[in-house]
Amino acid sequence: MSVETYKNTFRDLEKTLRGVGPAWVHSLRKRGLEKFLKHGFPTLRNEEWRFTRIKPLADAVFVPTTPSRTGGEAAGGEAAGAVAAVGADEIVARTFGDEGCRRLVFVDGHFAPELSRIDDLPEGILLGSLNEALQTHPDLVRPYLGELADVESQPFAALNTAFLHDGALVYLLGNVSLQDPIHVVFVSGGNEGTVSYPRTLVVAGRNSHATVIESYFGLKDGAYFTNAVSEIVCGENAEVRHCKLQRESESAFHVAMQHARIEHNGRFATENISVGGGLVRNDVVSILDGSGIDCRVDGLYLGTRRQHIDNHTFIRHAKPHCYSLEVYKGILSGKARGVFNGKIYVDPGAQKTDSKQSNNCILLSEDARVNTNPQLEIFADDVRCTHGATVGQLDEDAVFYLRSRGIPTGLSRDMLVYAFAAEVIERINVGRVRERLQHDLYDWLAGNPNG
Amino acid sequence: MKVKRILEVRDLHAGIDGREILKGIDLTVNAGEVHAIMGPNGSGKSTFSQVLAGRDTYAITHGEILFEGKNIIDMPPEDRAAEGIFMAFQYPVEIPGVKNNYFLKTALNSIRKHRGEPELDAMDFLSVLKEKMKTLKIDESFANRAVNYGFSGGEKKRNEILQMAVLDPKLAIMDETDSGLDIDALKIVAGGVNSLRGPDRAIVVITHYQRLLNYIVPDIVHVLMDGRIIRTGGKELALELEEEGYEEINNGAAQ
Numbered sequence: 001m002s003v004e005t006y007k008n009t010f011r012d013l014e015k016t017l018r019g020v021g022p023a024w025v026h027s028l029r030k031r032g033l034e035k036f037l038k039h040g041f042p043t044l045r046n047e048e049w050r051f052t053r054i055k056p057l058a059d060a061v062f063v064p065t066t067p068s069r070t071g072g073e074a075a076g077g078e079a080a081g082a083v084a085a086v087g088a089d090e091i092v093a094r095t096f097g098d099e100g101c102r103r104l105v106f107v108d109g110h111f112a113p114e115l116s117r118i119d120d121l122p123e124g125i126l127l128g129s130l131n132e133a134l135q136t137h138p139d140l141v142r143p144y145l146g147e148l149a150d151v152e153s154q155p156f157a158a159l160n161t162a163f164l165h166d167g168a169l170v171y172l173l174g175n176v177s178l179q180d181p182i183h184v185v186f187v188s189g190g191n192e193g194t195v196s197y198p199r200t201l202v203v204a205g206r207n208s209h210a211t212v213i214e215s216y217f218g219l220k221d222g223a224y225f226t227n228a229v230s231e232i233v234c235g236e237n238a239e240v241r242h243c244k245l246q247r248e249s250e251s252a253f254h255v256a257m258q259h260a261r262i263e264h265n266g267r268f269a270t271e272n273i274s275v276g277g278g279l280v281r282n283d284v285v286s287i288l289d290g291s292g293i294d295c296r297v298d299g300l301y302l303g304t305r306r307q308h309i310d311n312h313t314f315i316r317h318a319k320p321h322c323y324s325l326e327v328y329k330g331i332l333s334g335k336a337r338g339v340f341n342g343k344i345y346v347d348p349g350a351q352k353t354d355s356k357q358s359n360n361c362i363l364l365s366e367d368a369r370v371n372t373n374p375q376l377e378i379f380a381d382d383v384r385c386t387h388g389a390t391v392g393q394l395d396e397d398a399v400f401y402l403r404s405r406g407i408p409t410g411l412s413r414d415m416l417v418y419a420f421a422a423e424v425i426e427r428i429n430v431g432r433v434r435e436r437l438q439h440d441l442y443d444w445l446a447g448n449p450n451g
Numbered sequence: 452m453k454v455k456r457i458l459e460v461r462d463l464h465a466g467i468d469g470r471e472i473l474k475g476i477d478l479t480v481n482a483g484e485v486h487a488i489m490g491p492n493g494s495g496k497s498t499f500s501q502v503l504a505g506r507d508t509y510a511i512t513h514g515e516i517l518f519e520g521k522n523i524i525d526m527p528p529e530d531r532a533a534e535g536i537f538m539a540f541q542y543p544v545e546i547p548g549v550k551n552n553y554f555l556k557t558a559l560n561s562i563r564k565h566r567g568e569p570e571l572d573a574m575d576f577l578s579v580l581k582e583k584m585k586t587l588k589i590d591e592s593f594a595n596r597a598v599n600y601g602f603s604g605g606e607k608k609r610n611e612i613l614q615m616a617v618l619d620p621k622l623a624i625m626d627e628t629d630s631g632l633d634i635d636a637l638k639i640v641a642g643g644v645n646s647l648r649g650p651d652r653a654i655v656v657i658t659h660y661q662r663l664l665n666y667i668v669p670d671i672v673h674v675l676m677d678g679r680i681i682r683t684g685g686k687e688l689a690l691e692l693e694e695e696g697y698e699e700i701n702n703g704a705a706q
Contacts (some may be wrong), residue, residue, distance in 0.1 A: 398544045401544040402546075403528040403529045403532070405537075405558035406532035406558045406559075407529060415549055418548065419546050420548070422548025423547060
């Protein structure tokens with residue numbers, strides 16, 4: 001039923017959408033819509049979705065807000081109101097102290113230049129709104145936009161693509177290095193029944209280097225829907241450090257597809273931090289499409305009350321002599337539910353692949369649950385691939401150790417949970433993000449007594 | 452001069468899952484004394500030290516543990532630590548992600564808070580820590596390493612001694628501090644313990660082997676067998692044990 005709603009919404013908006021970017025962009029949209037309508041929302045019968053019931057999302061009606069700043073019409077007024085409601089302080093309060101970072105802010109998917117900072121860019125870097133870049137540099141964007149997002153088999157990538165209208169573009173030509181992190185912020189107004197389609201495209205040319213942090217949060221706790229797609233190309237011998245901070249409101253739906261392709265000798269690291277959201281699904285796909293690649297895929301998810309957090313990761317070793325290491329950690333309390341599915345796929349020619357994966361989860365309450373499923377599919381014969389998963393409670397020996405040193409029970413437990421998460425938090429290469437997360441984790445624990 | 456009694460254990464019975472391990476221990480330790488409790492595997496050595504430190508997986512079925520005259524049987528481990536009991540673990544726990552200095556500062560300040568003393572700020576704590584590390588000849592890099600994480604066996608035991616020095620307990624229980632150490636590491640650890648001997652502190656060294664007692668010379672030696680202290684004597688008892696073995700001593704005691 002609701003698939004029809006998206007079809008109707010598309011029809012209503014098509015005139016506006018067609019005006020954004022050249023004709024090939026609109027072809028992408030139409031293909032996205034077609035695939036989405038063909039497959040519809042996945043059900044539990046779909047192997048990739050068998051632990052995540054998205055019926056509440058599929059049944060609800062979501063309407064995009066439009067970028068109009070003047071209109072008093074319902075949706076447009078909401079977007080304009082939301083921009084006014086987001087102050088620079090709000091962004092720092094809800095993400096991290098990003099002073100000194102270049103920043104791109106999108107409110108309900110629409111670029112908010114007044115909240116962004118993209119001045120003083122070195123030569124060879126294009127940073128800004130995708131909408132604008134499609135007008136000024138369409139030929140730069142064309143080879144990459146939609147190249148990685150798999151509209152064929154991922155209905156949510158298809159849906160996002162159908163409504164593609166704006167997003168963040170980070171484009172580095174070869175041999176360009178940007179030391180300061182780039183902060184891409186997607187704010188949702190948070191009104192019930194609204195949907196936004198954040199889109200991010202990162203292209204790091206040969207020998208370039210950049211750090212990109214994506215933040216997602218909502219201003220209100222309505223049942224809104226964020227359907228994000230990020231495409232990342234890490235060129236030959238380039239280094240991309242990527243981190244995603246998801247702090248949506250607890251009634252929100254957050255479904256995000258991240259697709260990265262790494263070329264010869266590239267170094268790519270991504271950390272997926274999931275704190276908020278009611279129903280959260282992350283697909284993190286990394287294609288190692290050259291030899292000599294170093295790839296790190298890490299994640300930390302915190303869940304409480306009735307939050308449902310599903311992380312699906314896929315690492316494909318397509319060429320020989322690559323290294324990948326994946327560490328996902330979950331901390332669940334209340335009636336929270338976690339799902340982890342990590343697949344490592346080694347192509348027939350990808351000899352000397354060295355790949356390790358682990359998923360560890362701590363359950364702080366009786367009612368918290370996690371389903372964890374590591375998968376190795378190896379078609380080369382000279383590789384080293386390992387995976388491991390643990391699910392458990394806190395180590396009581398360790399709790400006793402801390403208590404025997406005078407540390408109260410509650411704090412002892414918090415320290416151990418913190419220590420558990422630290423392996424992932426310490427992977428983040430921006431100190432201020434690490435510090436903020438450490439702080440937030442203690443706050444989170446204070447709100448989820450586990451003694 | 453009046454002797455200050457630190458620990459008095461009276462007819463202590465304790466066990467786990469309905470199985471009795473400690474079958475009536477009596478022990479009195481005064482300030483300034485170093486006691487050694489020796490016993491073979493399975494005699495109840497580690498159970499005894501865990502029970503003294505407050506591990507609640509063991510059920511105490513009978514008896515009393517008096518610390519400075521106060522029965523502490525129902526006291527949680529963190530309060531015992533605050534009162535001045537410290538146990539050096541046989542197997543110190545690794546805690547990746549928590550730095551030693553943060554851990555120790557949290558521990559010391561928890562204890563100070565419990566005692567109604569002002570907490571130390573980071574600077575004051577650091578100077579305490581540096582002084583202790585210097586006394587114990589411990590490398591300053593220890594402070595910034597994660598607690599016991601990736602430490603060698605010797606480093607873990609030295610870290611226990613460092614914790615003991617910082618927390619400054621009245622009663623220190625060393626649970627098989629010598630296990631797994633080569634002779635050089637053993638000497639270093641024993642040197643650390645000796646530097647912490649003093650008239651106000653009591654130390655109970657629990658060990659299987661006499662070797663450690665060459666370096667930490669005890670005032671009194673007890674032999675623990677099958678959950679009971681079967682003999683008590685001076686430091687020469689340890690040598691006797693070494694020569695004759697636990698079985699002989701046990702037979703002698705039985706006669």
